Amino acid sequence: MSYKIFYDKATLNFLIKIQEIIAKCVKLTPLSLKNIENICGLDVAYSDGKACAASVIWNNCKKEILEVSTYITQPSFPYIPGFLFMREAPLMIESLNKLKNTQDLLLVDGHGLAHPRKAGLAVFIGVLMDKPTLGVAKSLLIGKIGEYNGNFAPIVINGLKVGYVVKPNRSKPYYVSPGHKVAVGDILKILKYIGIEYPIVLKEAHKISKKCVRKIEID
DNA sequence: GCGACAG
DNA sequence: ATCTTGTCGC
Numbered sequence: 001m002s003y004k005i006f007y008d009k010a011t012l013n014f015l016i017k018i019q020e021i022i023a024k025c026v027k028l029t030p031l032s033l034k035n036i037e038n039i040c041g042l043d044v045a046y047s048d049g050k051a052c053a054a055s056v057i058w059n060n061c062k063k064e065i066l067e068v069s070t071y072i073t074q075p076s077f078p079y080i081p082g083f084l085f086m087r088e089a090p091l092m093i094e095s096l097n098k099l100k101n102t103q104d105l106l107l108v109d110g111h112g113l114a115h116p117r118k119a120g121l122a123v124f125i126g127v128l129m130d131k132p133t134l135g136v137a138k139s140l141l142i143g144k145i146g147e148y149n150g151n152f153a154p155i156v157i158n159g160l161k162v163g164y165v166v167k168p169n170r171s172k173p174y175y176v177s178p179g180h181k182v183a184v185g186d187i188l189k190i191l192k193y194i195g196i197e198y199p200i201v202l203k204e205a206h207k208i209s210k211k212c213v214r215k216i217e218i219d
Numbered sequence: 220g221c222g223a224c225a226g
Numbered sequence: 227a228t229c230t231t232g233t234c235g236c
Contacts, residue, residue, distance in 0.1 A: 044226075046227055079227070081224035088226070110225050120225070141225045170236095175225085 007080070015083055019119035025127045026118070031105070031182045033193050035132075037061055040103035041201030042095070042125065044088045045209035051075040052213035053091035057101050058201040060194055065204065069098035070212045081141065082117075084110055085124040092125055105182075105190075106133040107199050109206070112179035113162040114155050116142050126180025133179030134187070136202060140165075140175055151196055152188060163187065168197045 039060055044053045050072060057066040071094040077086040092108070111120035112135030122135025145165055146154040155163040155175060163177025164187055176187055 044227085046226085048228095051227095079226055081226090084225055115225080122225095135225085137225050139225065142223095 012080075012083070015086060016117065019085075019115075019117045022124055022127055023117055023119040025180075026113070026123055026178070027181055028178055028183045029181050031132050031186050031190065033189065036104050036190070036193065038066060038101060038103050039105045039107060039194065039199075039201050040096070040099070041107045041109075041199060041203075041205040042092045043109040043202060043205035043209050044091055045206070045213045046075065047210075047213045049074060050213050051088075051091055052209045053088070053095040054205045054209035054212060055092070055095040055099055056201050056205045056208060057099065057103060058204070065201075067099055067101045068204075068208060069095050070208065071095040071098065072213060082115070085119070085121045088121055089124045089128070092121075093128060096125075096129060103131060106131050106179065107136050107202055108133060108179055109136060109138075109202060111135040111137045111141050111163075111175065112177040113184070114141060114143050114157065114175060114177040118162070120177070120179070122177070122179030124179075126178075130180075132181040134182055134190070135163075135175075135177045135179050136199060137175045137177075138172075152191075164191075166191060166196055171198060174198050 052072045055069045108122035112122035126133030143155040143157045154161045167173040
């Protein structure tokens with residue numbers, strides 16, 4: 001069975017409409033560092049026709065993993081640049097709903113505002129879960145990079161700053177933009193607070209989703 | 220028209 | 227993302 005049908009013009013226009021509506025729901029409200037204790041990382045891995053979303057909660061005070069949850073199913077949508085939310089958001093949300101502990105900040109593997117319609121995967125997760133969320137991507141989808149100031153450079157779209165590219169001293173750069181309830185101007189202070197290295201909680205979510213999808217069968 | 224294009 | 231061994235470097 002081919003995924004070709006998903007490229008249908010009417011379907012994509014419909015999804016674009018949904019993205020435009022979700023984009024209007026985003027609140028770029030300031031996020032106080034005092035409210036950041038439990039940080040949750042979200043990622044999805046694929047293997048042999050299965051997909052697994054993993055949620056990992058990291059207690060930023062105790063510096064330890066508090067809880068982990070996973071959700072396995074069959075991928076129901078292909079990867080189409082600009083429409084990643086259709087492929088991964090449903091799985092991430094199922095995984096999030098399994099958690100018992102609360103989350104103060106969600107880190108999603110993908111872009112937030114740094115998206116053609118300001119409606120990346122992280123925006124969907126943030127708005128639908130109504131929680132402070134940041135999109136953390138490993139490569140750029142759209143936008144231009146401004147001048148570096150230390151380890152950070154702004155991501156600019158249509159003359160508007162939508163996030164930052166972060167260049168850790170030893171590792172590769174990654175891209176951070178708001179998903180929901182975080183102001184663009186708060187990103188730097190948040191990163192300096194939780195660390196500018198690629199987030200441990202996302203590395204963990206990546207490992208766990210990968211390990212899970214390779215060993216467990218779908219019920 | 221041609222290339223670029225999160226995971 | 228995934229298919230995949232060894233290998234360069236701290």
